[in-house]
Amino acid sequence: MKNLLTLRNVLKCGAVVLGLVAFFFMFGDQLYVEAFGARGYTAFDKALFSENGSVLSGIGYILAGVSALGTCALIFVDVPQKKFINLGLALVFIVSAVFVFLCASIVNGNVGGSAYHLTAFPIISGILSILAGLLVCASEFVKDKKLA
Secondary structure (H helix, E strand, C coil), X not given: CHHHCEHHXXXXXXXXXXXXXXXXXXXXXXXXXXXXXXXXXXXXXXXHHCCCCCHXXXXXXXXXXXXXXXXXXXXXXXXXXXXXXXXXXHHHHHHHHHHHHCHHHHHHHHHCCCXXXXXXXXXXXXXXXXXXXXXXXXXXXXXXXECC
């Protein structure tokens, strides 16, 4: 087990944690709208999967979860092109953040207005997904050294 405790694997584990947190933020409020001094929130199922929702953002959250699980699996599996696969997973993390950030624009386009804005959940999720992608990318360029 000590042979797995390396700087690269610690960075990848950090990316896995951030990616899973970004995925689970899908289940919080996604959008808010203000009218006459009151603020109303839209839950994830209405904001992502209703007739006016943004399925693309839902796919973004799913991509973050899949990337986290793929990064976790690559820690334990030895494949020939591991570096390119990890860089691909880093790119998928960043693409998932872009998809999540598009939620308000797509919903506003579907309802024909500009009333909906992102809540804290998708904003933090997108930032965590970008950080996870950067950690996976950095793990491929740091010098691998044992920590124990």
